[in-house]
Structures are given as C-alpha cells and as structure tokens.
Amino acid sequence: MLELRDLRKNYGKKTALAGVNLIFRQGIYGLLGPNGAGKSTMMNVIADVLDASAGEVLYDGQPIKKLGAQYRKKIAYLPQRVGYYADFTAEKTLAYFAGLRGVEKEEVDERIKYSLEAVNLTDAAKSRVGTFSGGMKQRLGIAITLVSDPEILILDEPTVGLDPKERIKFRNILVGLASEKTIILSTHIVSDVENIADQIILIKEGRIIGSGSKGEINGMLGDKRSEDTTLEDVYMNFYDERQEG
Amino acid sequence: MRYELYKLLKNRLLFVGIILSVVLTFYQSYERGKYLTYRYDSYSEKYSEEVKNELNGKFELWALRYKLTKKNGANSVFPDEMYERAGYTKEEAVSFTDGERQGIFDWFEYYLILSGRADSCQAGIDYRKKVVRNADRLRKTADTYQRRTNEKLFKMYADDVDYVVSDQRLSDDFRTQWYDKAYSDYINIMLVLLAVCIEFLTEHRNNTFQMVYSSYEGRGKTYIRKVMVIAGFTTLLSLVTTLLMHMRLFTDARAGEFLKMDFRNYYIHSPYKMNFLQFIVDIWLLRLLGYLVLSMFFTMLAVLSKKSLLPFVAGVSAGCGGYELFDRLLHRLGMLRMNNGDARNVYHTCELVRKYTPFGVIRQGIDYLTEYEPNNILGCPITTLTIAVVVSICYILLFLVAGCIIYLKRFRKKGV
Numbered sequence: 133m134l135e136l137r138d139l140r141k142n143y144g145k146k147t148a149l150a151g152v153n154l155i156f157r158q159g160i161y162g163l164l165g166p167n168g169a170g171k172s173t174m175m176n177v178i179a180d181v182l183d184a185s186a187g188e189v190l191y192d193g194q195p196i197k198k199l200g201a202q203y204r205k206k207i208a209y210l211p212q213r214v215g216y217y218a219d220f221t222a223e224k225t226l227a228y229f230a231g232l233r234g235v236e237k238e239e240v241d242e243r244i245k246y247s248l249e250a251v252n253l254t255d256a257a258k259s260r261v262g263t264f265s266g267g268m269k270q271r272l273g274i275a276i277t278l279v280s281d282p283e284i285l286i287l288d289e290p291t292v293g294l295d296p297k298e299r300i301k302f303r304n305i306l307v308g309l310a311s312e313k314t315i316i317l318s319t320h321i322v323s324d325v326e327n328i329a330d331q332i333i334l335i336k337e338g339r340i341i342g343s344g345s346k347g348e349i350n351g352m353l354g355d356k357r358s359e360d361t362t363l364e365d366v367y368m369n370f371y372d373e374r375q376e377g
Numbered sequence: 378m379r380y381e382l383y384k385l386l387k388n389r390l391l392f393v394g395i396i397l398s399v400v401l402t403f404y405q406s407y408e409r410g411k412y413l414t415y416r417y418d419s420y421s422e423k424y425s426e427e428v429k430n431e432l433n434g435k436f437e438l439w440a441l442r443y444k445l446t447k448k449n450g451a452n453s454v455f456p457d458e459m460y461e462r463a464g465y466t467k468e469e470a471v472s473f474t475d476g477e478r479q480g481i482f483d484w485f486e487y488y489l490i491l492s493g494r495a496d497s498c499q500a501g502i503d504y505r506k507k508v509v510r511n512a513d514r515l516r517k518t519a520d521t522y523q524r525r526t527n528e529k530l531f532k533m534y535a536d537d538v539d540y541v542v543s544d545q546r547l548s549d550d551f552r553t554q555w556y557d558k559a560y561s562d563y564i565n566i567m568l569v570l571l572a573v574c575i576e577f578l579t580e581h582r583n584n585t586f587q588m589v590y591s592s593y594e595g596r597g598k599t600y601i602r603k604v605m606v607i608a609g610f611t612t613l614l615s616l617v618t619t620l621l622m623h624m625r626l627f628t629d630a631r632a633g634e635f636l637k638m639d640f641r642n643y644y645i646h647s648p649y650k651m652n653f654l655q656f657i658v659d660i661w662l663l664r665l666l667g668y669l670v671l672s673m674f675f676t677m678l679a680v681l682s683k684k685s686l687l688p689f690v691a692g693v694s695a696g697c698g699g700y701e702l703f704d705r706l707l708h709r710l711g712m713l714r715m716n717n718g719d720a721r722n723v724y725h726t727c728e729l730v731r732k733y734t735p736f737g738v739i740r741q742g743i744d745y746l747t748e749y750e751p752n753n754i755l756g757c758p759i760t761t762l763t764i765a766v767v768v769s770i771c772y773i774l775l776f777l778v779a780g781c782i783i784y785l786k787r788f789r790k791k792g793v
Contacts, residue, residue: 179591205593215583219387220380228380234593276588286591 133157134178134284134314139187141173141338148173150338151187156284160310162325163318164367165335171318172212174335175288178316179209205234208277209286214269218262222253222272225261226279233280247275250305252298267294274302284314291324303328326363334367381576381599381606388575394568398614402561402621410625410632438463439485445470446478562664565614569672572610576603577679600784604676604777611668619661626653666769673776680784 134156141149148170165171176182178189180196180203189196196203216225226244235243248254251271256264261272270292277285285306291299299321306315307328319325325332332349334342342349350366385391442463445455460467473481580586589595625632633653 176587179587181587181591201593201596204591204595207591209588209591211584211587213584214588216585217384217579217583220383224380224383229588229592231380232589232592232594232599280593 133192135190135193136174136178137188137190139174139177139189140185141170141177141182142185147338149177149184152335152338152340154333154340154343156314156316158310158312158314159330160306160315160317160328161331161333162329163316163333163335164322164325165318169335170338171335172288173338175209175211175286175316175318178284179207179286180204181209205280206283207286208233208280208282208284210273210277210288210290212288212292214273216261216269216272218260220261221258222248222261222264222275223257225272226275229276230279233282235280243279243281247278250278251275252301267298270294271298271302274305278305278309282313285309285316287315287317289319290317291319291321299324322364322367332363378602378605381602382609384575384579385572385606385610388571391568391571391575394564394571395614398561398564398568399617399621401564402618405561406622406624409622410629414629414631436485439481442481443485446473446481561618565618565668566671568614569607569611569668570675572607573672573675573679576607577676578682596785597781600781604673604780607672607676608669611672612665615665615668616661619657619664623657623660626657666766666773670769670772670776673773673780677776677780677783680780 136152136154139149139152140147152170152174163171163174173182177184180189191199191203191206194203217228220228223244226247227240230240230243244257245254248257251274253268253271253275256268261269264272270290271294274287274290277287291302294302303324306317309315310328310330317325317329326346330345331343332346333340334349344351346363349363441459442465445460445463445465455467457467460470463470580589589599627633
C-alpha cells in the first residue's frame with residue numbers, strides 16, 4: 133500500500149502540491165487534471181525523483197526515504213516525452229533498464245521477451261531506437277516499465293502518440309496487470325481513465341478536488357448528472373465550474 | 378557498466394573526435410620525429426664534411442665572440458686581430474649589453490653542440506658524480522642554486538671550450554621536443570568533455586534521467602559506473618596520445634639515440650636517471666593526472682548544470698582559451714626574468730607540472746614556495762612534483778565527491 137500524507141511541494145513561491153492525502157492499493161488509479169495542476173510533480177515525488185517540501189510518501193507504512201533502494205526496486209516510472217538512447221537497440225535498452233532495476237541476470241532474457249511481446253515490439257527488438265517512430269518509442273517506454281515486473285507502475289501520459297489500436301492494446305495490458313499491481317496513471321485522454329481506472333483522482337492547483345470510482349466522481353455533479361453523462365463531461369463541467377468559482 | 382561504456386562507444390561525434398585526435402597526434406609525432414632525426418644527424422657522422430667544417434667554423438667564430446664580449450673578458454687585453462676575426466671592434470665588444478651577451482652565449486652554445494664537441498665530456502661525468510654525492514647539500518633556493526650553477530658553467534665555458542654541460546638552452550630545446558604543448562591535448566580535453574556530456578547530460582536532454590534515477594541502482598552505483606567509464610576513457614586517451622607522441626622512439630633508432638644524448642646532458646644536474654620506459658610512463662602519468670582532474674571537474678559541472686549543454690561547452694572552451702592566454706602571458710613573464718639574468722627557469726621549472734594540470738596559478742605558487750632541488754625529474758624538483766601529484770589527487774577526490782553529492786541531492790531539491 134502506498135500512502136501520500138499531507139504532501140506538499142513548492143518551487144520557490146509557486147505551490148505545485150498543497151497538502152495531498154491519498155492512499156493507493158492494488159488497481160488502476162487515473163490521475164486527471166489540467167496542465168500545471170501538479171500531476172507530474174506528484175508522480176516525480178512518488179517515484180522518489182523529487183523531494184517533497186513537506187509531508188511524506190509511505191510504502192507499507194514505511195517512509196520511502198527510509199526504504200531507499202528497496203522501495204525503488206518495487207517501482208517503475210515512465211515520465212513524459214522520453215527520448216531514450218538513440219544508438220541502443222530496443223533489446224539493449226530493456227537490458228540496460230533491467231540491470232538498473234535489479235532484475236536477476238538469469239531472468240533478464242525472459243523479461244525482455246515478455247515486455248517486447250506485451251507492446252508488440254518483438255520484430256523491432258534488434259532495431260536502433262533512433263529509427264523508431266513516436267508511437268514505437270512510447271511502447272518501448274511501457275516495455276521498460278514492465279521489464280522488472282514492478283509492484284507499482286507510475287505512468288505519466290503513457291498513451292500520447294499511440295494510435296487507437298495500440299491504445300486499446302495498452303489498456304488491456306494494464307487491466308491484465310491491475311489484479312496484482314498498483315498502477316498510477318496520469319493522462320489527458322479522459323477515455324483511457326474512464327475505461328480502465330478503478331479509482332479516478334481529480335487534481336487542480338496542487339489540490340485533490342475529487343477522488344473515487346467512476347460512479348462516485350459522477351455523483352459529484354449532483355443534480356446535473358444524467359444517464360448519458362461521460363467522465364469527460366463530468367470532468368469538463370466540474371473543471372469549468374471550479375474555474376468560474 | 379558495459380551499457381555506460383556502450384553509450385560512449387556508439388557516439389559518432391566522439392568517434393570522429395577520437396579519429397581527429399589520433400591523426401593530429403600522429404602528425405605532431407611525425408613532425409617531432411623529423412626534427413629529432415635531423416638533430417641526431419647533426420651529432421652523428423651523417424653530415425658531410427663540408428657541413429661539419431661549416432659548423433666548426435661557426436663554432437670557432439661564436440666561441441671567440443663569446444670570449445671577447447663576456448663581462449670579465451671586457452677588461453682583458455686581446456690582440457686586435459682577434460677582434461677583427463670576430464667582426465667586432467674592441468669598443469663594440471665592451472659596450473654590449475647583458476642581453477646581447479646572452480644572445481652571443483646562446484649561439485656559441487648552439488654551435489658547440491651542433492659541431493659535435495659537446496659529445497665528449499669527462500668533466501661532465503665528474504661533475505655529475507659530484508652532484509649525486511652532494512645532492513642534499515646542494516639544496517638551495519631556486520635563485521641561489523641557479524646562480525651558482527650558472528657561474529660555474531660560465532667559468533667552464535670561458536676557461537675550456539672542450540667541455541660543455543647542458544645549460545638551459547639545451548634543456549629548453551629538449552622540453553620543446555618532448556613536452557611542448559601538444560595541440561591534440563586540447564582536442565582530448567574536448568573529447569573528455571564530450572564523454573562527460575554523453576554520460577551525464579544526454580539523459581537530461583532526452584528525459585531518461587528520471588527513469589534511471591528512480592531505479593534500484595540509479596543513484597550512487599550509476600554515478601560510480603559513469604565516472605569509472607569516463608576515467609577509463611580518459612586513461613586510454615592519455616595513454617594512446619602519449620604512445621603516439623613517442624612512437625618515433627620505438628620506430629627510429631636515431632630519435633632514440635638523440636633522446637639518450639639529451640638524457641645524459643639533462644641529468645647532469647640530477648642524481649636521478651631515467652630510461653625510456655620510465656620516461657614515457659612519467660609523461661603518461663602526468664598527462665593522465667591532468668586529464669583526470671579535468672574530467673572530474675567537468676563531471677561536477679555537468680551534474681551541476683544539468684540540461685545547459687551549450688553554455689557548459691562554451692564555458693569550458695572559454696576556460697581553455699583563458700588558460701592558453703595565461704600560459705602565454707606567464708611564458709613572457711618568465712622570459713623577462715631571464716633577461717634580467719636571474720632565476721632563468723622561473724617559468725620552466727614547473728612547466729611540466731603546469732602543462733598537464735589545469736591550475737597553473739597554484740602550481741606557480743608552489744614553485745615560488747618550494748626550494749630548488751638538484752633532485753629533479755626533467756627539471757621538475759621532486760618536492761614540487763610530489764606536491765603537484767598530491768594536490769591533483771586531492772582535486773580528483775574533491776570533484777568526485779562533490780559531483781556525487783550534487784548528483785544525489787541537487788536534482789531532488791530543484792525539480793526536473
């Protein structure tokens with residue numbers, strides 16, 4: 133279990149996170165919010181790339197700062213717009229990250245094979261990453277997160293650049309993994325979250341303005357809710373109201 | 378670690394840079410070798426009798442001029458025909474300035490060596506024995522030791538031209554040939570910088586850094602692996618450059634013979650001797666130390682500057698230019714002091730150390746604080762050399778640790 137306790141992060145005078153309290157268990161958590169809402173900062177703090185200004189992140193009741201490398205062994209983080217090493221092949225890139233994530237040597241080949249198959253890149257295993265299209269790079273990023281079989285996946289805008297078919301495949305992969313892993317997903321594509329997230333978190337100006345299942349989030353609309361309401365409608369409506377307010 | 382190494386090896390720009398460095402080093406080595414063989418030929422029997430006679434004639438002329446114009450000779454009475462043969466009037470010879478006398482002395486010494494008369498020096502061997510015997514007692518301040526040595530040498534030249542012991546001129550020439558600034562060193566410095574950029578800054582540019590940093594082994598271990606790859610690359614670069622620079626010693630016997638001559642002349646002031654292998658290892662280690670200090674400094678800057686690749690490279694290039702300017706300025710100051718007639722090797726004593734270590738000001742400071750020792754390696758007092766090595770190692774460790782702390786802490790505080 134991952135817990136964010138009164139998490140705050142400031143960049144100078146700018147507040148990126150203003151006291152976030154959340155608990156992540158197994159399942160898919162969809163993080164929604166406009167640009168600059170604090171999604172990436174939150175992901176960076178959870179991934180232990182950034183230090184919080186105040187508050188803490190706990191893994192199974194232990195602060196992640198205390199757990200250090202042991203915590204990092206359990207996570208895989210995919211940030212936005214990753215370019216990778218252009219001269220590496222896909223296979224080499226995965227082997228590199230498998231090594232960094234502490235995958236046992238005898239398991240590396242098997243994990244690489246599994247990851248490439250999962251994102252449909254087996255045929256491009258020996259190709260240089262520099263020759264990959266944006267979509268292929270995105271899929272490679274997902275393969276990198278899978279290569280170490282982590283307990284927690286932190287994915288920042290992972291479906292950007294994927295075509296609809298790939299996005300559906302990607303969702304299916306995540307759904308398949310969700311039974312035994314915690315997946316924290318940030319995206320602008322609301323339909324991704326709508327279709328697969330067990331829990332949806334709405335964030336704005338560093339604050340959590342709503343969280344719960346799709347039904348619970350829809351319920352936040354109160355009287356405006358109808359049978360045809362989609363999450364996108366709810367989110368836009370909710371965001372506009374808040375903005376006006 | 379192989380993947381960190383792979384990042385370097387697969388980089389085309391670095392590859393092209395290495396090729397350029399090798400070609401330039403090879404060219405410099407070739408040019409140097411040509412000069413060495415020419416110098417050797419001037420010593421050996423390969424010159425025609427005509428050339429030898431001409432050299433002997435020139436030697437006689439400049440020996441005579443030196444005798445007539447040296448300070449204490451100005452008061453002596455020489456036959457008029459001697460002045461005539463030298464091409465001066467007595468008044469002219471007496472009125473020469475110290476600088477002009479020095480110039481005459483330099484030419485005299487030059488032809489002394491070229492004519493081959495410098496090659497038989499029993500007196501030099503005896504002198505060296507004395508140096509070895511009295512090494513500790515001879516320890517004086519730089520100025521005192523140098524002044525006494527010069528007085529002794531001048532007296533020898535004046536009294537008996539059959540004997541020569543190498544003075545600064547030959548030593549300078551020696552250094553020029555073997556230690557003079559290799560322009561491939563500048564390319565190598567840029568290559569080290571590029572290697573640091575590839576290892577540390579590329580990940581920031583392509584956003585892979587967060588993935589590396591959030592991984593199990595993405596902190597201290599990754600930093601150490603990167604540093605080890607950079608250090609390995611630096612070591613290899615310095616070794617290849619040094620070997621290429623001196624390959625003439627292995628491929629051309631005449632160059633080797635010339636070096637032996639220079640060694641003999643050079644070490645006349647020192648109780649130490651050095652063979653070819655020790656000589657090359659010595660140069661390699663000094664070059665390596667300098668490169669390592671720079672590479673660790675670059676590493677510290679790289680983890681500090683993060684994504685700012687362009688200002689970083691521009692800053693280092695400006696630093697190299699500034700260093701070159703400083704070096705030239707210092708050389709001028711050194712020469713000015715020499716013209717005053719004292720502390721002739723103010724610049725040269727620590728040239729070796731300064732050349733391959735990046736902090737000339739500190740080295741120069743050490744030079745002034747250190748006693749001149751007859752115990753020296755290629756003109757560098759061992760005390761100075763030891764201090765320089767220790768200081769360089771301290772710098773390496775300091776930059777290494779500072780870089781590690783910045784790598785582990787700064788990114789986390791400032792955001793990505």
